[in-house]
Amino acid sequence: MRLEYTRDELLTSHAYEEPLIAGDVLCHGGFIGSGYVSPRTLHRLPAIGAWQDRLRREGLPLLNLPTEYVPPHYPSYEQAKYLLQEGITDPITRSLTIISIVEGFGARIRDLPLPDLHATFVEDVGGTAIAHLGGGLVEAHARDEAGHRREGGHKQMWEAARDLGLSKPELPGDILLRMMMGRRRPERRREFPELPAVTENLVAFLTGVMIIEIVAEDVFEWAKALLGDPEVCRQNRAAAAMVAHIQQDEKAHVEYLRTALSEMRARTFVGADGTTHVPGATVVDRLFEVGLRGIVSTRPREDRERLREEIHAAIEDRAEASRIASRFEELDAGWTFPKGEDEKLDLLLETAAAPR
Amino acid sequence: MTSAAESVAGVVESAVAAAGGVFGVAERAIRAGRIGHTAASVYLRIKTPRWWDRLVGNDPAARDMSGVHQRNAEQILETATALKGLLIKICQVVGTRSDVFPQAYVRTLSRTQDRLPPRPFEQIRAVVEADLGAPIGSIFRDFAQIPVAAASLAQVHRARLPDGRDVAVKVRYPDIDDIVQTDLTTSRWICQIYERLDPQPMALLPLLDELQKYLALELDFEREVENAERIRRMFANEERVVIPAVHRELSSKRVITMEFVEGIKVTDRLALERAGVRPRRVVEGLLAIYNQMILAHGFFQADPHPGNIFIQPGPRFVIVDFGLAKELPKNFGLGIFELMFSMMTYNEAAMIRAFRELGFRTKTGDESTYLEIARRMIGASEDGAFRGEFTEEMTDELFDAIRENPIVEVPIDFVLVSRAFSLLSGIAHTLGHRANILDSMAPGGDGAAAAPR
Numbered sequence: 106m107r108l109e110y111t112r113d114e115l116l117t118s119h120a121y122e123e124p125l126i127a128g129d130v131l132c133h134g135g136f137i138g139s140g141y142v143s144p145r146t147l148h149r150l151p152a153i154g155a156w157q158d159r160l161r162r163e164g165l166p167l168l169n170l171p172t173e174y175v176p177p178h179y180p181s182y183e184q185a186k187y188l189l190q191e192g193i194t195d196p197i198t199r200s201l202t203i204i205s206i207v208e209g210f211g212a213r214i215r216d217l218p219l220p221d222l223h224a225t226f227v228e229d230v231g232g233t234a235i236a237h238l239g240g241g242l243v244e245a246h247a248r249d250e251a252g253h254r255r256e257g258g259h260k261q262m263w264e265a266a267r268d269l270g271l272s273k274p275e276l277p278g279d280i281l282l283r284m285m286m287g288r289r290r291p292e293r294r295r296e297f298p299e300l301p302a303v304t305e306n307l308v309a310f311l312t313g314v315m316i317i318e319i320v321a322e323d324v325f326e327w328a329k330a331l332l333g334d335p336e337v338c339r340q341n342r343a344a345a346a347m348v349a350h351i352q353q354d355e356k357a358h359v360e361y362l363r364t365a366l367s368e369m370r371a372r373t374f375v376g377a378d379g380t381t382h383v384p385g386a387t388v389v390d391r392l393f394e395v396g397l398r399g400i401v402s403t404r405p406r407e408d409r410e411r412l413r414e415e416i417h418a419a420i421e422d423r424a425e426a427s428r429i430a431s432r433f434e435e436l437d438a439g440w441t442f443p444k445g446e447d448e449k450l451d452l453l454l455e456t457a458a459a460p461r
Numbered sequence: 462m463t464s465a466a467e468s469v470a471g472v473v474e475s476a477v478a479a480a481g482g483v484f485g486v487a488e489r490a491i492r493a494g495r496i497g498h499t500a501a502s503v504y505l506r507i508k509t510p511r512w513w514d515r516l517v518g519n520d521p522a523a524r525d526m527s528g529v530h531q532r533n534a535e536q537i538l539e540t541a542t543a544l545k546g547l548l549i550k551i552c553q554v555v556g557t558r559s560d561v562f563p564q565a566y567v568r569t570l571s572r573t574q575d576r577l578p579p580r581p582f583e584q585i586r587a588v589v590e591a592d593l594g595a596p597i598g599s600i601f602r603d604f605a606q607i608p609v610a611a612a613s614l615a616q617v618h619r620a621r622l623p624d625g626r627d628v629a630v631k632v633r634y635p636d637i638d639d640i641v642q643t644d645l646t647t648s649r650w651i652c653q654i655y656e657r658l659d660p661q662p663m664a665l666l667p668l669l670d671e672l673q674k675y676l677a678l679e680l681d682f683e684r685e686v687e688n689a690e691r692i693r694r695m696f697a698n699e700e701r702v703v704i705p706a707v708h709r710e711l712s713s714k715r716v717i718t719m720e721f722v723e724g725i726k727v728t729d730r731l732a733l734e735r736a737g738v739r740p741r742r743v744v745e746g747l748l749a750i751y752n753q754m755i756l757a758h759g760f761f762q763a764d765p766h767p768g769n770i771f772i773q774p775g776p777r778f779v780i781v782d783f784g785l786a787k788e789l790p791k792n793f794g795l796g797i798f799e800l801m802f803s804m805m806t807y808n809e810a811a812m813i814r815a816f817r818e819l820g821f822r823t824k825t826g827d828e829s830t831y832l833e834i835a836r837r838m839i840g841a842s843e844d845g846a847f848r849g850e851f852t853e854e855m856t857d858e859l860f861d862a863i864r865e866n867p868i869v870e871v872p873i874d875f876v877l878v879s880r881a882f883s884l885l886s887g888i889a890h891t892l893g894h895r896a897n898i899l900d901s902m903a904p905g906g907d908g909a910a911a912a913p914r
């Protein structure tokens with residue numbers, strides 16, 4: 106199997122028979138036969154498969170995030186459906202719009218400063234996902250999220266899903282306000298001061314993105330169920346299909362990230378002084394855990410509180426507000442992160458399985 | 462012109478009409494004469510050597526003009542300082558455009574951002590006593606005769622209330638309406654002559670039109686107080702934002718009495734570092750605060766020039782001067798965001814949609830004009846790719862492009878927002894950083910946590 110690919114190859118799409126058009130907006134990807142094919146995957150997916158094969162041949166494990174660590178979407182499908190049934194659309198419109206904006210911000214990954222990756226590790230990185238990060242993988246990811254030139258990306262696809270499902274709802278005037286509210290986070294602490302800052306930032310950033318991509322799985326399931334529900338959504342089939350296309354595209358992201366990080370775990374980082382060595386697994390596992398704690402435990406708690414307030418404010422305007430509010434709360438299944446503050450997380454690893 | 466702009470222009474006219482007559486023909490002539498003389502000297506000093514070079518066959522581009530620019534800048538500053546009013550405003554604009562104008566002008570004219578020779582205290586006292594209806598000594602325990610700052614339209618004095626609290630009293634110059642009108646007329650006249658003289662004139666008249674719109678807003682102190690209070694409420698829960706509280710009972714159409722605030726000038730990098738404030742934090746915080754006002758709340762202080770922002774250790778951000786504040790239409794922030802986004806991804810269909818949503822119009826309906834504008838803006842960004850910063854170069858290019866495509870109608874809100882972002886970008890560059898709007902509004906906050914760097 107080939108392990109070296111050019112940047113152009115990693116950015117090349119299939120020859121689609123039909124493009125994907127969302128509303129009146131041209132998007133990426135397209136159809137061959139009756140199936141949707143993700144953009145820029147003609148070589149990208151086979152390449153990721155080849156790098157994962159190599160890990161497996163070398164007997165190395167693959168990073169994994171257990172599903173029980175992933176917080177469910179709030180409000181839940183049942184709660185959201187109930188709100189729509191009561192005619193309370195703004196919170197859902199807002200959520201879907203914010204998701205589209207956040208997806209668009211995914212393009213900023215291309216501004217991530219990359220160190221010289223050959224000098225970052227003691228071992229060779231030839232023929233790995235690591236070596237291809239700057240050679241097309243990150244750029245493909247950026248384009249998938251925000252779109253590129255004529256083609257819209259996930260940002261536009263989420264907007265389309267929202268407009269199909271909720272019949273082009275009027276956008277509340279406070280979307281950016283809500284999005285930016287409570288978003289200030291403390292600066293991340295350096296965990297490995299002996300490493301060059303750019304190296305630690307790279308690992309922290311990639312682990313963060315990988316966690317977010319996996320957490321998003323639940324957002325997809327939620328959106329497919331809600332927007333695909335004919336009782337509350339008009340063009341439910343088209344809306345759910347759009348979400349499914351996005352979900353399919355994201356597979357490539359999770360897989361290249363998990364591959365590159367697993368390759369890093371199997372190597373040794375070179376310290377800022379050029380002589381100190383730090384085992385890759387130590388660095389990746391630590392940063393993965395720190396990121397995971399932040400993203401799936403602290404953040405959902407805060408976000409959930411904020412959203413809950415926002416939804417109750419929207420209910421307040423209704424006649425029968427208290428009945429709606431208590432019904433809404435009844436439907437809340439709740440969630441807590443299964444591990445305590447100092448409890449060790451399960452080792453997030455599985456032996457490299459056959460690539461999906 | 463948009464309807465907002467028309468109504469603003471109307472306000473200027475009626476304000477001028479109301480004040481008519483007080484300001485004599487002679488004063489008017491003297492001002493006009495002095496401005497005209499300065500303009501002519503500046504123009505000739507630049508052009509004569511070039512004509513000469515061309516005549517004798519030298520390369521005009523090879524000539525070192527820095528001495529000429531310095532002399533010009535000093536003469537402009539001297540005239541502006543003596544005459545105040547609109548001229549100071551123009552100098553302030555030049556003083557923040559280090560990338561457009563030669564250094565000599567920027568360095569010299571940026572001095573207008575804080576200190577100018579004050580008006581005699583008696584003029585100030587007269588306004589305060591007339592408007593507040595009592596002798597100054599009975600209202601204030603102390604009132605410093607020397608002002609803290611003498612700006613273009615007003616000057617600010619430090620004073621103390623009977624209960625001991627320190628206040629800043631901003632007092633409008635009594636004859637400012639007339640001054641502004643004369644300067645506008647004169648400047649317009651000079652621009653027209655200049656456009657005829659110069660085979661390739663810079664488009665100064667549209668700049669003047671813009672200035673006229675803002676001035677009317679800035680001359681109304683009651684509005685200014687409303688604005689300040691509204692933004693103060695917006696940041697009531699944010700300790701890092703300091704907006705001076707207004708003493709309404711001691712304020713009027715021409716006087717604002719407010720809490721006295723102190724801090725380091727935002728562009729004084731050395732003083733910031735000495736106070737233990739990291740310039741990067743200042744840039745991030747400032748941008749986050751302006752993003753909150755512009756993109757999230759849709760109401761903002763539209764004049765973030767360095768003279769209006771002070772930093773206290775923390776950092777805490779002191780913002781003064783709400784003469785120019787603007788309410789934006791619903792979801793204007795989303796529109797700005799969409800425009801930036803489409804430029805980042807080179808998505809032309811999305812650019813056209815964004816321009817249209819922001820209120821741009823082409824008279825002929827030809828939408829390729831929008832693309833031309835966006836392309837030129839992207840081209841003017843640092844490495845030819847838009848990453849989220851509206852630099853001064855980009856806004857300048859934007860306005861050039863608009864001027865060269867007279868078929869476009871530009872919403873005044875957009876002009877104010879892009880001007881504010883480019884002023885912030887100027888501050889960021891002075892502090893050795895960048896003002897990336899997208900970074901700052903990205904999930905993850907002030908851009909510190911999530912932004913890769």
Ligand SMILES: Nc1ncnc2c1ncn2[C@@H]1O[C@H](COP(=O)(O)OP(=O)(O)OP(=O)(O)O)[C@@H](O)[C@H]1O
Pocket residue numbers: 575609610612613614615616617629631705719720721722723768769781782783784
């Ligand atoms: N509350 C205050 N406390 C302390 N100083 C103040 C206060 N308000 C204003 N100043 C000082 O006075 C100066 C001029 O005030 P301000 O900017 O409001 O006037 P202005 O005429 O609108 O000026 P310009 O339009 O030229 O910025 C400020 O730059 C600041 O130095």
Ligand SMILES: [Fe+2]
Pocket residue numbers: 208211249250259351355
């Ligand atoms: Fe995505």
Ligand SMILES: [Fe+2]
Pocket residue numbers: 211250318355358
């Ligand atoms: Fe993704």
